[in-house]
Amino acid sequence: MDFILYEQKNGYAIVTINREKALNALNSQVLEELDATLDALDFSAVRCLIVTGAGQKSFVAGADIGEMSTLTKAEGEAFGKKGNAVFRKLESLPIPVIAAVNGFALGGGCELSLSCDIRLASENARFGQPETGLGITPGFGGTQRLARAIGVGKAKEMLYACTQVKAEEAKAIGLVNAVYPIDELLPAAEKLAAKIAANAPIAVRNTKKAVNDGLQVDIDSAIAIEAKLFGDCFESADQKEGMAAFLERREHAPFENK
Numbered sequence: 318m319d320f321i322l323y324e325q326k327n328g329y330a331i332v333t334i335n336r337e338k339a340l341n342a343l344n345s346q347v348l349e350e351l352d353a354t355l356d357a358l359d360f361s362a363v364r365c366l367i368v369t370g371a372g373q374k375s376f377v378a379g380a381d382i383g384e385m386s387t388l389t390k391a392e393g394e395a396f397g398k399k400g401n402a403v404f405r406k407l408e409s410l411p412i413p414v415i416a417a418v419n420g421f422a423l424g425g426g427c428e429l430s431l432s433c434d435i436r437l438a439s440e441n442a443r444f445g446q447p448e449t450g451l452g453i454t455p456g457f458g459g460t461q462r463l464a465r466a467i468g469v470g471k472a473k474e475m476l477y478a479c480t481q482v483k484a485e486e487a488k489a490i491g492l493v494n495a496v497y498p499i500d501e502l503l504p505a506a507e508k509l510a511a512k513i514a515a516n517a518p519i520a521v522r523n524t525k526k527a528v529n530d531g532l533q534v535d536i537d538s539a540i541a542i543e544a545k546l547f548g549d550c551f552e553s554a555d556q557k558e559g560m561a562a563f564l565e566r567r568e569h570a571p572f573e574n575k
């Protein structure tokens with residue numbers, strides 16, 4: 318792969334968008350390689366994923382403007398579909414995904430981070446949707462996920478006026494969970510990933526699905542979704558071990574994903 322770095326650690330993996338010269342902008346090849354990387358994940362070994370950008374300046378500075386500038390309507394739609402499919406795949410992975418936002422997260426970069434479960438940011442991170450200033454709408458889910466993440470009013474300001482949000486403000490509006498000096502960002506993301514990876518994978522997977530699916534429906538349907546996924550955890554080896562360890566006042570054995 319030319320533009321994706323993949324590193325597997327104990328229980329989690331790090332995917333780095335590696336196109337530093339173009340501030341990690343997403344062209345078709347980056348999207349295709351990201352897609353292939355997600356398809357190749359081995360969930361028996363990888364229980365949490367971190368997505369970050371190469372270098373210390375940019376997470377992802379958006380979709381590739383050079384590539385997009387000459388697209389026809391049909392090609393633009395196809396490019397949008399490709400990006401949306403990859404981002405939806407990321408969002409729906411059966412493991413949590415942490416975005417370690419190490420600088421610019423603009424346009425498709427902001428949208429990529431919004432497809433992740435949790436966003437952590439470096440002090441130099443900047444979030445924004447510059448698309449209306451380029452003559453287009455956000456095309457990778459930004460009009461939908463940003464409003465769901467931070468509320469409609471602030472999202473509309475960012476979308477209509479292309480107002481950018483720095484790291485501390487991003488934390489204040491709930492767009493990111495925490496802000497770190499750049500050198501501490503990845504270690505913090507890895508610490509969180511390891512903590513998630515140590516919990517029971519079936520329970521974590523079902524919890525992610527309950528939150529994500531429940532947010533799309535009315536509260537009664539959402540509670541029914543939760544009940545089903547809660548019930549689904551029982552009779553698993555990890556549920557038995559987790560509860561037995563509590564009752565026997567001992568540490569649980571490592572969870573086995575079964």
Ligand code: DAK
Pocket residue numbers: 338339340342378379380381382383393394395396397398400421423424425426447448451453454455456457
């Ligand atoms: N695309 C391509 N190249 C980019 C880029 C981008 N988005 N962002 C930066 N680069 C490249 C620059 O062209 C430059 O390349 P060279 O000239 O060195 O070859 C290199 O990265 C360094 O950038 P700068 O020289 O500009 O660096 P500065 O520090 O001066 O500025 C910046 C950093 C992030 C403020 C600036 O680069 C910038 O404003 N970049 C563009 C940010 C942006 O507007 N991003 C949003 C892109 S639009 C859709 C599908 C998808 C989308 C929309 C619709 N449908 C099909 C409906 C998505 C849209 C977007 O994401």
